Amino acid sequence: MATPEAPLREILKSVSFTQFPLRVIEPFFVADKIVKPRLYIYPSFAVHKETMANDEKRPMLPTFDVKSLYMLTALKFAKYDFDIAYTSEPDASPDGSLPFLLLRDGTALDFKAIMSKLQQNSTELGCATEEQPDYISDVDGDLEMPKNELPSEPVYRTMVENNLLPVIEYLTWTDPVGRECIGEGKYLGSYPQIIRNMLSWIAATDTAHKLKLGLPEYGADAMVLDGEVLYENAFRTLDSLLVLLHTVDDSRLFLAGAPSLLDALVFACVNVFLYAPVKSPVRTALLKSDSTYKPVLEYAVRIFDQYFASA
Structure with a gap:
């Protein structure tokens, strides 16, 4: 075999590596650049006509999940500039x-982290501007609800959370019915049927354990009896909110004088009851033509019109 006239080393010396790469192929899929914080929440209900009863003209709710709606409403109250991304994963x-907030620098804040900032920090959360471009990630005191006029607001909020x-x-x-329509149909709808059934059973078992439902000493009908007790507690809470509404002003936009976490939570709960594709006792009581809770319903409608009508 003949020896090459030019050794390999000489060939490599003659090549200019500054010309590489010769060609760059752009990727087909590129992640969207995060221009402003993005709140990830569950999508909205697809409400069936047979569940609408006498309220067919209700506008679409942004999300079917109470925690997602709670957080979405709280951030709107705080006048925070953010995008909404819908996901079921x-x-x-x-x-x-869900929900969680993805910041511009890639930091993700879960529900507890956002709520902690909303409750503890000392200045109002404002929209991002050229003077304040760094959002929550770089400023400790920029995520809080406006100050309200109701000293007992945390007490009422705890009552709503518990009942x-x-x-x-x-x-x-x-x-x-709710487990089939909401649990399996909404939260687990993206899974195959057999996986959906397993996850639904696990979630139902965990919920029963968490809420202490179906204790053996109450007999075979314990689950039904416990459900009735839960609804009784819910109506007592609505009665307390009704008294609070009468105390402050039936036509007032916010229970605490300024947008508060209590308002966001009550609004979220009331609307989930209204929009859920299940005729629960709470939903029936709210929508009766001569309902005692009409002021609570009108209060939720006022907030919806103010913050979500144009969404």
């Missing part, structure tokens, strides 16, 4: 659940 969240949210959990995972 919560695994990207730091705690594995209305459990009913929504019960309606979603334990009530047979």
Whole structure:
């Protein structure tokens, strides 16, 4: 075999590596650049006509999930400038659940982290501007609800959390119709049927354990009796909110004089009851023509018109 006239080393020396790469192929798929914080929430209800009864003209609710609607409303109250991204996959969240807020620098805040900032920091949350471009990630004190005029606001909020949210959990995972329409149909709708059934059973079991439903000492009808107790507690809470509304002003936009976490939570709970494709006792009581809770319904409608009508 003949020896090459030019050794390999000489050939490599003659090549200018500054010309590489000779060609750059742009990627077909590029992640969207985060221009401003993005709130990831569950999508809205697809409400069926047979569940609408006498309120067919209701506009679309932004999301079917009470926590997602709670957080969305709170950030709107705080006048925070953010985008909304709809998803049914919560695994990207730091705690594995929706909602969560993705900041411009890639930091993800879960529900508890956002609520902690809303409750603890000392200045109002404002829209991002050229003078304040760094959002929550670089400024500690820029995420809080405006100051309200109701000293007992945390007490009322705890009451709603303890009495209305459990009913929504019960309606979603334990009530047979609600479990099929909401739990399996909405939260688990993207899974194959057999996986959906397994996850639904696990969620129903966890919910029953969490809410202490169906204790053996109450007999075979324990689950039904516990559900009735949950609804009784919900109505007592609505009665308390009704008294508070009468105390402040039936036509007032906010219970606490300024937008508060209490208003965001009550608004979220009431609307989830109204929009859920299940005729729960709470929904029936709210929509009766001569309903005692008409002021509560009108209060929720006023907030919807103010913050969501143009959404």
